[in-house]
Amino acid sequence: MNALAARRRHPAAIAILLMLGLLVTGFAYAAVAPQPAQAESSTAQDVTAGKQLFLANCASCHGVNAEGRVTGNGDKIAGPALAGVGAAAVDFQMGTGRMPLREPGIQAERGDVQFSQKEIDQVAAYIASLAPGPAVPSEEDVDPTKGDPGAGGELFRVNCAMCHNAAGAGGALTRGKYAPSLMGVEPKHIFEAMDTGPQSMPVFNDNNIEPKDKRDIIAFLTAIDEAPQQGGHALGSLGPVTEGWFAWFFGLGLLVAAAVWLGQKSA
């Protein structure tokens, strides 16, 4: 201590102290600061393999460096820039078969998955290496058994039900677009969709709906998906449209048939 005290007037002391202070602050910040989400356990090989897959399957629309491409037809884009969309967006789009896009249209539709999960992970690693973005959620993040379906239901009805229907059956948007059904969707894809806001869907980032709350929503959707339907035909759970159609078609049909029978001459 004496040695230190003796050198406190050394010309370099201020500089060393300043350096020490900066280092401590920097490390402390790094320790407590929110981590930008990054795909875990991705190696350099994954990124390289992902880039190869990207060039072969995605670059025609998204550009060779994922910078996005315009079509030349007004300001319509062939594919948006992908820097910063994160691994979650790739895992969602490719994992639900929406990408690679089968045909241009008003909306990319769910379809057969074209790639193995390993290949999807590689492309995700490549895209995540371009710029930080939402990561693929962990198993625990999306485990429906750990969520609270009641709390999730409340969040779902405020944030999701107006587009996806109170029963998660989906619904129409403007000009041919639609919110898809959420029944039978993998929990991690639900999480990723909230995190990244694919297509028309707004973003529900982790500051808006916390990861714990997202898991509650997943638990709610799993619960209503698995709930037994013992009250008759659900008619797609689409509410007044299908129910009204059924009543008009079958109810009126029966009444018309009865009227015809009543009005028929008996001889």
Add this chain to the structure above:
Amino acid sequence: MNEQDSHPTGSSEVTPTGEFGSGAVRLDQGHVVGDGGIPERFQNPGFAPHIHRGADIDHAAAKRAERTVGGLFLLSILGTLGFIVAYFAIDPEATIFVPGIGQNKALHIALGVTMALSLLGIGFGAVQWAKTLMPDEEEVEMRHTMRSGPEARADFVSILDDGAESSHLKRRPLLKYTLGGALGLFAVPVVLPVLGGLGPMPGDDLSVSYWNGPKEEDGTYANTPLRLMRDPQNTPIKASDVTIGSVFHVMPDGLLDLEEHLLEAKAKAAVLLMRLDPDIITSQKEKDWGYEGIVAYSKICTHVGCPVGLYEQQTHHLLCPCHQSTFDVTQDCKVIFGPAKRPLPQLPITVDDEGYLISKGPFKEAVGPSFWERGSV
């Protein structure tokens, strides 16, 4: 010749005879032999020839019809008994598989089917009875004049006159006018409480929302800034939390502490918070009332007040699910499609010292659908 006497019974071509008595008409007797030219008036062609039903002429068929009707009534009896048995015998939790529908509660199916048998058995039985066994003759009932005879009419007038005379109504007009007044007024107390019971006038209730803050004693509002809170978590929102493309469902801070009329207050104060790239916002007012591209709009449709919650983050359209009114968020929520008449009201917002979003004032107009006094308060 009018409608009445053109009937076969009144015309010369027809001879009413037959097993149903001289008043009835044989349906093959109504026809007139034509002469090839177009007659001045078409004669009444009468009824089509009557075809007898099987049960009318065949004893066995009648017996069959009797059995059918009886069988239907019996089915109804069995349905009713089945309903009673099912009600007590079937476990309410038991399920059975119904083709085309899937697993269903056995009790519901059983009750529905037995009740249908019970009701339809009676209905179908009655109709079948009427169609096979009840009398099947076309009968004619002649119309008669509605007008009473001149004698009866004169009688009636004289009775009224006598009454008015003997009750002094004509001689003592005071009685006439006071009675008229009393009868005219006595209905008022009946109607008055109905009108009064419609409740107090709404005052400015429709024009202000929770964002106006508490009402002062002099009738003005505090207009204190309120934090924007997440619905339903009730947590404040940092401006940095609202990334581009995000949408937040918002209620004012303190709303949940309301002890009464919470839902009414929430329905008026519901707000949708979105962040857009400020460069694509075309309205200067929208930019000024927002905060770096974060804008807050009333969630209540200006058409009939449904919650406009369907935000498309790519097109920046807000769609109302009830009647497809579409609002363009880049153009100050102008109506671009559908029956809504006015843009959604914008809530002016800013941030407080801690970086949380707060309101800069209340809505500048009434939220929701139009009403008579809108804009006058």
